[in-house]
Amino acid sequence: MISSEDAMKKPVPTPDADSAALWRGLHDGVLLLQHCADCGHVQYYQQAMCRQCGGENLAHRPASGRGKVHSFSVVQRAPGPAFKTDLPYAVLLIDLEEGPRMISTYTGGKPEEVTFDMDVMLVCEKISEEVTLPRFRRA
Amino acid sequence: MLSIRKQTLRGKVAVIGIGMSPVGKVPGKSPLWLAADAAKKALADAGIGKSEIDGVLSSHAFASPFHRFSVAFSEYLGIQPTFSNTLQVSGATAATMFNIGAAAIHGGLAEVVLVVGGDSLLTGLTPDLALRSMTESRDQQYEMPFGIPVANTFAMTAHRHMKDFGTTPEQLAEVAVVQRRHAMRTPGAQQTSPITVDDVLNSGMVTTPYHKLDCSLISDGGAAFVLTSAEHASELGIEKPIYILGGGECYTHEHIFLMPSLTETGAVASSRKAYEMAGYGPRDMDVAGVYDCFTGTVIMMLEDLGFCPKGEGGRFVADGHMTYGGQIPSNTHGGLLSFAHSGMPGSLFHFHEVIAQLRGQCGERQVPGAELGLVHSLGAGFATNATTILGTENTL
Numbered sequence: 001m002i003s004s005e006d007a008m009k010k011p012v013p014t015p016d017a018d019s020a021a022l023w024r025g026l027h028d029g030v031l032l033l034q035h036c037a038d039c040g041h042v043q044y045y046q047q048a049m050c051r052q053c054g055g056e057n058l059a060h061r062p063a064s065g066r067g068k069v070h071s072f073s074v075v076q077r078a079p080g081p082a083f084k085t086d087l088p089y090a091v092l093l094i095d096l097e098e099g100p101r102m103i104s105t106y107t108g109g110k111p112e113e114v115t116f117d118m119d120v121m122l123v124c125e126k127i128s129e130e131v132t133l134p135r136f137r138r139a
Numbered sequence: 140m141l142s143i144r145k146q147t148l149r150g151k152v153a154v155i156g157i158g159m160s161p162v163g164k165v166p167g168k169s170p171l172w173l174a175a176d177a178a179k180k181a182l183a184d185a186g187i188g189k190s191e192i193d194g195v196l197s198s199h200a201f202a203s204p205f206h207r208f209s210v211a212f213s214e215y216l217g218i219q220p221t222f223s224n225t226l227q228v229s230g231a232t233a234a235t236m237f238n239i240g241a242a243a244i245h246g247g248l249a250e251v252v253l254v255v256g257g258d259s260l261l262t263g264l265t266p267d268l269a270l271r272s273m274t275e276s277r278d279q280q281y282e283m284p285f286g287i288p289v290a291n292t293f294a295m296t297a298h299r300h301m302k303d304f305g306t307t308p309e310q311l312a313e314v315a316v317v318q319r320r321h322a323m324r325t326p327g328a329q330q331t332s333p334i335t336v337d338d339v340l341n342s343g344m345v346t347t348p349y350h351k352l353d354c355s356l357i358s359d360g361g362a363a364f365v366l367t368s369a370e371h372a373s374e375l376g377i378e379k380p381i382y383i384l385g386g387g388e389c390y391t392h393e394h395i396f397l398m399p400s401l402t403e404t405g406a407v408a409s410s411r412k413a414y415e416m417a418g419y420g421p422r423d424m425d426v427a428g429v430y431d432c433f434t435g436t437v438i439m440m441l442e443d444l445g446f447c448p449k450g451e452g453g454r455f456v457a458d459g460h461m462t463y464g465g466q467i468p469s470n471t472h473g474g475l476l477s478f479a480h481s482g483m484p485g486s487l488f489h490f491h492e493v494i495a496q497l498r499g500q501c502g503e504r505q506v507p508g509a510e511l512g513l514v515h516s517l518g519a520g521f522a523t524n525a526t527t528i529l530g531t532e533n534t535l
Contacts, residue, residue, distance in 0.1 A: 010286070011279060011283040012284060013280035014279065014280065016280075045394060045396070070299065071302070072295065073294035073298055073346045074347045075286065075346045076343070076344045076345060076346060077345045078286065078288070079286055079288035083286035089286065091285060091287060091291050093295055093395070093401070101396045101397070102281075103285060103394075103395060104285060105286070116299075116302050131284075133285070
């Protein structure tokens, strides 16, 4: 059960064994995707096993950062008090050039600018000493 | 594709009692009380005592401190079941409880199973905490840091549906309007003032394309059901048992960005499995309970459950097919949009309504001659899908 006080704070990612490299990479300004040496599958969601073939020969490679908006939704009512000051903001589902889809938010412009299939570019936004989030701007 | 499976639970288990707590704003009552109040009514409806229950399946409750809700519930009601579990697949939990309860009875794990849920999202939690407790169900690393409300994942699916198929905001709004009209005839419904398409479109944007009135309610409430074998139902002399004819589930992803398609969901597979077990198809259904956390969800489900072709859900609704006189009267109690939505028990209200329709107990809401009904529960941005098909004795 969460307390009212906790609800005032934005949730921040706590890296785990599967995701430590992703968050370290973002801190260094790159979005690392996992490439499977056995079947060629590329995955954004980090796991120590290929989701397609089950192989464990996965290599991290930086993404180009280029992608397209597959869908989006502009949030006008925040999910709790922590996000109220950010309103309105556009949540994006982005198809990365390398194949995987990811979720993120729009940065560097007004949320009303966002359209379907719009080209976007990765921006690594440092939100604290420890955490850098992958956001996207208009390409 | 239709194949006779060697052994299924089709027709082996019947619902013999249904009950519901007060719903809507029910201050001063805990989730356990809401569940137990519904259970007492379901037992009275079945005409049996609590000592005859040997199985309990429940959903989880956000406003309850108990991790093992089904166990805490049994203590609260004063029973000691020999089969129990607290199921958690978000909004799909309701239909899974019916499917698993039926399987447990058919498999001999229990003879009389109480399916139950209760939660107090409206008065047991502050509004912000209620919303926040729901966003807690998204991934802590990949989704939550971006501020993803529950509505948002569903909104992005509906938005893409609009882009791909030309579904309009007015068609989404029509779902809310139809269901409000249904709720106006349902005693105890939380929202009963008439609304128009314009009211929905002017109710304030929550997350595009969803306005406030495209979103389901936040409520208190519980519901409970007594399930037993067809033989035991007959021994008890139950007047109108409603049989479980088929069940199916499908889990396509956990993260919204790994959903295989934003516009076609696991409901296709879960309902196909349920239809095959039941030996009936979508056109045979007389009434449906279609999970309606948001208006666009209903439109996509009417397609994926086979009531209309993919992409035509908006027109199907606008043409009057989800209400009386149309192809499949759906959510005749008003649904999560207008009757009540107390979290995981929300979809139990769909079961309550569909079973009452099949029993012919719905008064002015009655769908004439309803014999076959479907309930589809889903949750977590379409991550979880479960379907149950129910029928009267004539459909066996």
